[in-house]
Amino acid sequence: MKINVVRNVLDASDALAAANRRRMDQAGVLCINILSAPGSGKTTLLEESLPLLGEGVTAAVLVGDLQTTRDAERLSVAAGQVVQINTGSGCHLSPSQVAEGLDALDLAGLDYLFIENVGNMVCPAAFDLGEHLRAVLLSVPEGDDKVAKYPTLFQKADVILLTKIDLAGLLGYRFERVAEDLAQINTAAPVIRVSSTTGQGLDQWVNWLGRQRGVRK
Amino acid sequence: MKINVVRNVLDASDALAAANRRRMDQAGVLCINILSAPGSGKTTLLEESLPLLGEGVTAAVLVGDLQTTRDAERLSVAAGQVVQINTGSGCHLSPSQVAEGLDALDLAGLDYLFIENVGNMVCPAAFDLGEHLRAVLLSVPEGDDKVAKYPTLFQKADVILLTKIDLAGLLGYRFERVAEDLAQINTAAPVIRVSSTTGQGLDQWVNWLGRQRGVRK
Numbered sequence: 001m002k003i004n005v006v007r008n009v010l011d012a013s014d015a016l017a018a019a020n021r022r023r024m025d026q027a028g029v030l031c032i033n034i035l036s037a038p039g040s041g042k043t044t045l046l047e048e049s050l051p052l053l054g055e056g057v058t059a060a061v062l063v064g065d066l067q068t069t070r071d072a073e074r075l076s077v078a079a080g081q082v083v084q085i086n087t088g089s090g091c092h093l094s095p096s097q098v099a100e101g102l103d104a105l106d107l108a109g110l111d112y113l114f115i116e117n118v119g120n121m122v123c124p125a126a127f128d129l130g131e132h133l134r135a136v137l138l139s140v141p142e143g144d145d146k147v148a149k150y151p152t153l154f155q156k157a158d159v160i161l162l163t164k165i166d167l168a169g170l171l172g173y174r175f176e177r178v179a180e181d182l183a184q185i186n187t188a189a190p191v192i193r194v195s196s197t198t199g200q201g202l203d204q205w206v207n208w209l210g211r212q213r214g215v216r217k
Numbered sequence: 218m219k220i221n222v223v224r225n226v227l228d229a230s231d232a233l234a235a236a237n238r239r240r241m242d243q244a245g246v247l248c249i250n251i252l253s254a255p256g257s258g259k260t261t262l263l264e265e266s267l268p269l270l271g272e273g274v275t276a277a278v279l280v281g282d283l284q285t286t287r288d289a290e291r292l293s294v295a296a297g298q299v300v301q302i303n304t305g306s307g308c309h310l311s312p313s314q315v316a317e318g319l320d321a322l323d324l325a326g327l328d329y330l331f332i333e334n335v336g337n338m339v340c341p342a343a344f345d346l347g348e349h350l351r352a353v354l355l356s357v358p359e360g361d362d363k364v365a366k367y368p369t370l371f372q373k374a375d376v377i378l379l380t381k382i383d384l385a386g387l388l389g390y391r392f393e394r395v396a397e398d399l400a401q402i403n404t405a406a407p408v409i410r411v412s413s414t415t416g417q418g419l420d421q422w423v424n425w426l427g428r429q430r431g432v433r434k
Contacts, residue, residue, distance in 0.1 A: 066366060090339075
């Protein structure tokens, strides 16, 4: 009986996610769900890369946090539209919160919607929000041992960004360790090394975004 | 009705936690629950500080991770006893997992039990495991904006360790921002700046541990 209840809850969540996706498909919006630990650089990545998307390309951000509007305030400079979702004590965004966020956005003429999930390597990985693609960030200071410790997160990634790459030399980061772990669970997702400080790799990330949009048109 | 069910679940969890605490009290063990985001340096802090606890002082570690025994393998060098708890997809340790961990340990003559929780700033904060005290780590590369974004975690801290402090200058870390946020939610917990690379602050952390043990004897 318990298993049935759990399945029903997930079914309802997945049905809401599918409705979100249909709504964005109809509006021609490509939606990327961005997941990582706290402080991996999700907000900074968006701040630095949204201005590089190209002339006339429009982007909105739904940003999830337990408390504060700090990230939304930062993103309001670079993104055309921003909605902050405060989850209170909630450890991940839910498809119903994203549906409310979509209500608050003007989807007409929008090219990209980025969902910046709550900083958490565990819970957000289990919830489809209606996104088309998942970007997972792993910052160099978090360590080179994280892929095998949080496999679900990395298994479901469509692209993996190693962030704060400028610190790799100082911290003795072992890229080969990340590659070995990824070889066991996800060989399809490209791995892009980025630094928002030096700008390294931002072009690769922006090109990847452009290709995904091209493929789906 | 739903609220009753939730309360009962928490009651059961809290009752198990209280039983864990009684068991440790009877054995004369001081238990510290260590919480932080992934990659803040919980394992490294223990590796570096356990050898400094003093002649004849004994410590064990219960370490929680979704997958792998990597942290337990690292800690087995510095700790007398180590138990790895793999939570599978679980986002925090539970009091029942800790009870199983206690079964696997020899508590007689043990001075400290450290619980290294799953790397997650949200879910572990809500669960009493039976610990006496909570240590919360926040690493400098995660950013100086995290206290207000994850208030429950920091509200319930008995001591706060700012880790990887050697990177503060390079990253332009604003300590005053952390202090301002903490002034709103937790003025009782001491804040210790540590670096496992340079050794800075490890003595303060070890002294704090010693005082807590003295107070409770």
